[in-house]
Amino acid sequence: MKGRVWLGAAVVGAVLSVGGVSGAGFIQGTHVKTDLPGPFHITTSPDGGTLYICNQSGHSVTFVDARTQKVTGEVSVGVQPEASAMTPDNAFLFVCNAESDSVSVIDIARKQVVKEIKVGDWPSGIRITKDGRTAYVACSGCMWNTIDVIDTGKMEKTRSIYTSDYGPRTLDISPDGKTLAVINDTVGSINRSVNFIDVDTGRVTEKRVIRESANLRDVIYTPDGQYVVVTYETPKNWLPVCEAENGQVFTNNIAVLETKAGGKVARLPLDELNNYDGNPYGLAMDPKGRYLYIGIRGMHRVTILDMGKVLNVVRGNSQSELDYLRDDLGFVREYLVARVTTGLGPSSVCLSPDGKYCYAANYFSNNVSVIRTPVD
Amino acid sequence: MRSGIKKIGLVAALGLFGVVTTGQLMAGTPQVVATIQTGPEWEPLPRAEPLTVPEVHYRVKHSPYKSELVRYGQFQFNDASWNLQGEYSCASCHYERGQTTGLIWDLGDEGWGSWKNTKYIRGGRYLPPFRHEGFTGHPDEIVGATSSLDRVCGRDPGFVFRSENFSPLRLEALICYIRALEFTGSPFRNADGSLSDAQKRGEKIFNDPNVGCAECHPGDVSDPKALFSDAQTHDVGTGRVGVKGFRSTPGKVFNLKALEAGEDPYGEESDTPIIGLDLVKEFDTPTLRDIYASGTYFHDGSARLLIDTINNTVNDKDMHGRTSHLTAQEMQDLVEFLKAL
Ligand code: HEC
Ligand code: HEC
Numbered sequence: 001m002k003g004r005v006w007l008g009a010a011v012v013g014a015v016l017s018v019g020g021v022s023g024a025g026f027i028q029g030t031h032v033k034t035d036l037p038g039p040f041h042i043t044t045s046p047d048g049g050t051l052y053i054c055n056q057s058g059h060s061v062t063f064v065d066a067r068t069q070k071v072t073g074e075v076s077v078g079v080q081p082e083a084s085a086m087t088p089d090n091a092f093l094f095v096c097n098a099e100s101d102s103v104s105v106i107d108i109a110r111k112q113v114v115k116e117i118k119v120g121d122w123p124s125g126i127r128i129t130k131d132g133r134t135a136y137v138a139c140s141g142c143m144w145n146t147i148d149v150i151d152t153g154k155m156e157k158t159r160s161i162y163t164s165d166y167g168p169r170t171l172d173i174s175p176d177g178k179t180l181a182v183i184n185d186t187v188g189s190i191n192r193s194v195n196f197i198d199v200d201t202g203r204v205t206e207k208r209v210i211r212e213s214a215n216l217r218d219v220i221y222t223p224d225g226q227y228v229v230v231t232y233e234t235p236k237n238w239l240p241v242c243e244a245e246n247g248q249v250f251t252n253n254i255a256v257l258e259t260k261a262g263g264k265v266a267r268l269p270l271d272e273l274n275n276y277d278g279n280p281y282g283l284a285m286d287p288k289g290r291y292l293y294i295g296i297r298g299m300h301r302v303t304i305l306d307m308g309k310v311l312n313v314v315r316g317n318s319q320s321e322l323d324y325l326r327d328d329l330g331f332v333r334e335y336l337v338a339r340v341t342t343g344l345g346p347s348s349v350c351l352s353p354d355g356k357y358c359y360a361a362n363y364f365s366n367n368v369s370v371i372r373t374p375v376d
Numbered sequence: 377m378r379s380g381i382k383k384i385g386l387v388a389a390l391g392l393f394g395v396v397t398t399g400q401l402m403a404g405t406p407q408v409v410a411t412i413q414t415g416p417e418w419e420p421l422p423r424a425e426p427l428t429v430p431e432v433h434y435r436v437k438h439s440p441y442k443s444e445l446v447r448y449g450q451f452q453f454n455d456a457s458w459n460l461q462g463e464y465s466c467a468s469c470h471y472e473r474g475q476t477t478g479l480i481w482d483l484g485d486e487g488w489g490s491w492k493n494t495k496y497i498r499g500g501r502y503l504p505p506f507r508h509e510g511f512t513g514h515p516d517e518i519v520g521a522t523s524s525l526d527r528v529c530g531r532d533p534g535f536v537f538r539s540e541n542f543s544p545l546r547l548e549a550l551i552c553y554i555r556a557l558e559f560t561g562s563p564f565r566n567a568d569g570s571l572s573d574a575q576k577r578g579e580k581i582f583n584d585p586n587v588g589c590a591e592c593h594p595g596d597v598s599d600p601k602a603l604f605s606d607a608q609t610h611d612v613g614t615g616r617v618g619v620k621g622f623r624s625t626p627g628k629v630f631n632l633k634a635l636e637a638g639e640d641p642y643g644e645e646s647d648t649p650i651i652g653l654d655l656v657k658e659f660d661t662p663t664l665r666d667i668y669a670s671g672t673y674f675h676d677g678s679a680r681l682l683i684d685t686i687n688n689t690v691n692d693k694d695m696h697g698r699t700s701h702l703t704a705q706e707m708q709d710l711v712e713f714l715k716a717l
Contacts, residue, residue, distance in 0.1 A: 036447060037415035053414055062414045069412045101563055121563035141563060142475070142669040143715065187671035188478030188680060214477050215468060233468055237481050237491075250464035276463045278456020297472075298456025298465045304406055338406045344420070345454060358406075364451050366415030369408045376404070 037062070041083050041282070041348040042361035042368065045090050045108075048353040051368065052093055053361055054081035061095055061106060064368065066352065066359075073111045077104040082124045083170065087152055088132040094152070096123035096137060103137055105155050115155040119148040125170020128152065129177055136161075136180060138168040142187045147171060147180065147197070161202040163195050169216055174259070175225040179205075181259070183216040183230055190235060192216050194228065194257055210255045210265055218283040220292075221259075227311065230255040231280040231294060234267070234326065251327060252277040254294070254305075256314050266314045267326040270294070270303060272333070277303055282348035286355030286375055291337060293358045293373075295346040302340045302349060302360050302371060309335035342369035421448050423458075423543060449553025452546060466550075469494045473557070478671025493677035496670035499559035499663065508659050508675035559666045564715040571597065571716055578713025581706055589697045589710075592661045597716070604664035604717060613692030614674050615657030668715045682711045 037058030044051055044066065051064040054077075061081060063073040078097025081104075085094050093106040097116075103123060105115040121141025128135045135150040146160040147168060165184040172181050180197040192213045196206045210216070215233040222229070232255060236248045256266040270277035279298030285291065285307065292305040313334060314322070325331055343362030346369065350359050358371040421444075452458065454472055456465040471477055475498060480491040492508050566572060571579060579597065582589045592610060595602030659675045673679035678690040686699045687707060694700050699707065 036418060039414055051412075055415070058415065064412055064414060069410055071412075071414055099560065142478075142671060144563070187476065188677060190479065214479060215471075233464065235468075235477070235479050237479050250468050252463075271461075271463075274461045276456070276461050278459065278462040278464050279454070279467060298454060298467070299462045300455075300457065340406050340408060342408060343411065344418075344451065357409075363454075364420075364447075365418050366413065367417075368412040368414060370410040370412065372407055372409045374404060374406050 037366055038363050039348075039361040039366060039368065040363055041081070042350050042359050043084055043086060044350050044352060044359070045086055046088050046353070047090065050108075051350075051359055052084055052086065053368065054084050054095060056080050056082060056098075056363070059097075061093065063111070066357075069370070075106050075111055075113060077106070077113060078102050078116065083126050085126045085128045085135060087128055088130060092152065094126055094128065094135050094137075094150070096126050098122050098124050098140075101139075103135070103150065117150060117155060117157055119150075119157060120144050120146045120160065123148070125168075127171055127173050127180075129173060131177075136171055136173070138170045138182060140167050140169045140185060142167060144168075145184075147182060149202075159202065161197055162204075163197075164204050164207040165189070165193055165195075168195070170218060172219050172221050172228065173199075174221055175223055179225075179259070181219050181221060181228045181257075183219045185214075185216040190214060190237070192232070194219070194230060194255075196259065206261055208257055208263075208265060210257075210267065213253075213255065213267075215279075217281045220283045220285050222285065222307065222311075223287060223289040226259055227314070228257050228259060229283060229285070229292060229310075230257070231283055233279070250278075252280050252296075253326060254280070254292075254310075256310060258314070264314060264319050264322060266317070266322040268310065268313065268322075268335075269326055269328060269332050270296075271329060273329040275339075277301075277339075281346070282350075284349045284351045284358060286351055286373070287353070288355070291355075291374060293349045293351065293371075295342075295349045295360055296339075297345050297347045297363070300342055300344050300346065300362075302342055302346060302358060302369070304337040304340065304358075304374070305335045306337050307335075337374060340369075340371050342371070343367050418447065420451050420455075421545060421549070423546065445549045445552040446556045447553075448546075449549035449551070449556075452550055453553055470497055473498070475669055476671045478677065480672075480677040491676055493672055493675055496666065497554055498557040498669075499665055560669060562666070562668050562716050564668060564712070572712065574709050574712040575716045576713075577706075578709035578711070578716075581702065581710050582713055587697055587699060587702070593664050595664070595717075602665075605661045607661065609658040609660050611657040611695070612659070612697075613695030614659065614676070614678065614690065664714060664717045667717055682714050683707060686710060 037055035039053045040056035041054040042051060049066055051066050053062040053064065055062060059079055059081065060074050060076045061084065062071055065072050077095050078100030080097060080099035081095050082098040083096040091108055093108060095104045095106060097104055101119060101121055101123065103117045103119055104113045107114045119137050120139030121144040122139060123137045124140045125138035126135055133152055135152050137148040137150060139146045139148055143166055145163045145166050145168060147163060148157050149159045149161060151158045163182055163184055165186040167185045167187060168182045169185040170183060178199055180199060182195040182197060184193045184195060186192050191209045191211050194208045194210065195204045197203065198205050210230065210232060212234050213232045214235045217231045219228055219230045232253055234251045234253055236250065252270045254268050254270060256268060258264045270280055277296045277299055279296065280294050281297045282295040284293040289307050292307050294303045296303055342360045343365035345363030346360035347363050348361045355375040356373055358373050360369040360371065362369060453466040456462045459465065469477055469479060476494045476496045478494065480493050482491045581587055592606050593604040594606060595604035673685045679685045684690055686697060688694065688700055
């Protein structure tokens with residue numbers, strides 16, 4: 001247990017038994033003391049047969065057979081796993097251990113951690129390329145700004161890509177594999193940013209600001225690669241809170257960004273009068289890009305939007321027209337399909353490959369809601 | 377959120393949007409068809425009777441490590457459904473793990489117009505007094521935490537949260553949760569926990585009596601319990617009891633430009649619109665533990681980067697430690713040391 005000397009005495013036993021090597025940090029294993037697993041992130045195998053659930057408080061990954069809906073295994077990983085990604089051949093699951101500053105590689109066949117790779121501070125997002133060779137890990141520490149690149153074959157970190165701002169929370173890879181879209185959840189900023197990064201050069205080609213934004217939580221490309229969608233909250237902190245009326249302390253939004261250079265940034269509402277989508281988190285989109293699924297962690301539901309209608313709004317309005325829409329508490333009905341009540345604290349959503357089922361990982365109720373989607 | 381279901385059902389019944397609750401489903405409507413339990417079942421405790429305003433200063437008994445209470449507290453911390461219309465949760469400002477989004481807010485209970493930096497509440501149980509002005513200080517750390525919560529969200533929740541008061545149990549659970557949040561520890565030290573060369577040089581400067589950091593931020597890096605705070609309030613030249621009621625020292629996040637241009641400084645159009653006014657000049661010495669993770673600095677967020685806390689750009693010269701004689705390299709070393717705490 002080297003690397004824990006300094007705080008060793010304060011670390012609870014449960015964490016020590018989790019094991020693993022130390023990451024960039026020297027003190028690991030401080031976390032909320034709870035015996036409950038707290039499913040925080042969910043993803044499927046490429047064939048949709050298995051669900052992999054990162055238990056943020058349980059420090060493990062649970063395997064669920066998607067057909068029988070039975071738990072088929074659990075593998076201990078590092079401390080506070082917050083994201084995972086599967087290699088396309090279904091062989092390895094790469095898991096971000098946020099608190100341990102490492103990535104655990106699980107051999108799926110053996111249900112065993114075969115490697116723990118040290119990365120930067122607070123890894124909280126990971127994507128693997130279509131060819132399965134490279135994993136990109138967003139290291140979201142408050143004073144950290146790297147996307148660490150892992151050679152999945154060698155299971156080694158090969159380099160770091162630097163983002164323009166601190167706190168890269170997570171990323172998505174463009175469908176053509178050439179660009180990374182990274183969301184920077186930069187502490188203290190009320191104008192947080194998206195970076196578009198050229199995969200070959202590892203350089204930020206464009207920093208696009210989402211004005212008046214905080215708490216950027218997830219990002220996803222549309223299947224045609226022309227847009228990315230980001231979940232975030234708008235802090236209305238320029239007003240004393242006594243002046244806050246409806247929608248003036250926080251609003252809950254998505255931003256839709258055209259991916260072409262200098263493109264529009266549409267900030268669209270998820271809220272309705274007396275029915276806000278407090279704390280929008282994880283995103284999923286079906287392969288045809290028809291529907292967007294959003295885990296609403298604070299309101300215990302999944303909000304489903306019609307992406308065709310969302311994009312019509314973006315295409316049909318100029319930037320200045322779009323800027324008026326953000327706080328319109330009637331507007332969400334233009335593109336809202338449904339708000340589906342789930343278990344408590346759905347932080348992450350994913351879809352079956354055919355898009356017919358949406359799975360929501362419910363942090364507080366320690367379960368997964370299976371939602372039949374509108375896709376037929 | 378159980379009442380939320382009813383609300384959705386009602387709205388759907390009015391035909392506003394296409395969701396129907398379980399039980400009255402239409403074909404093709406998205407719906408939960410199964411729930412896969414992957415861990416123990418868990419339900420929040422009942423909300424119970426809210427505290428009435430005069431009772432808020434009632435001191436809640438605490439049971440720090442009752443894990444069901446910690447979990448219930450964590451749930452409330454991340455739950456937006458208790459807030460009027462589901463706008464936001466504690467986590468919207470304090471981040472889901474009790475860190476901080478580093479945003480400044482005018483919560484109003486020390487006078488309107490006094491924007492305060494959202495506090496990093498990990499490890500908070502070690503460190504009364506609470507709040508930047510330290511006005512909820514109390515030698516008993518638990519009471520401090522309790523009254524701090526009262527002031528943030530219990531005293532008059534109608535103000536900030538537009539919600540009912542917490543019941544004593546809910547308040548207790550929130551406190552248990554906050555007390556359970558440990559410091560995380562810096563990623564910037566060597567893997568074995570030792571300091572890098574630059575950090576060691578910074579440590580020397582930090583402890584140099586001519587610089588004086590250790591006077592108010594005492595602590596020894598090898599001591600895991602060291603807090604690097606004297607738990608007192610001091611005037612370190614950051615209070616802005618300014619000209620014409622506005623702060624006089626421009627910090628990087630304050631939009632003096634708008635003010636000078638005669639625009640409404642609170643206007644939504646302003647990029648960095650906050651202008652604040654302090655009523656006092658003395659602030660609680662914050663802990664320097666986890667300082668690498670606690671976002672913008674000082675009570676009003678005026679120091680965007682760690683270097684801004686010591687380079688005399690946002691505070692009166694040499695009032696926050698004596699640093700004006702240090703070289704650029706020495707200042708950088710000091711920052712490296714701070715990052716290691
Ligand atoms: C609108 C943003 C916002 C929300 C929402 C919010 N806080 Fe805070 N919190 C703040 C700010 C700003 C401060 C610092 C205030 C000060 O020092 O005067 C603070 C301070 C605190 C402190 C004092 C910490 C210390 O060490 O002094 C505690 C404890 C706390 N908040 C808990 C909570 C809890 C629990 C909730 C949810 C019930 C909550 N906060 C919701 C902004 C917020
Ligand atoms: C006279 C007591 C005093 C001395 C000397 C002092 N500090 Fe501080 N320090 C404070 C107080 C009080 C604050 C809070 C100021 C505020 O909130 O506006 C503070 C804030 C800070 C912060 C920001 C913490 C946060 O979370 O916002 C840092 C970093 C810091 N001090 C480092 C130092 C260093 C380095 C030195 C030596 C150069 C030093 N301090 C000397 C009292 C002191």
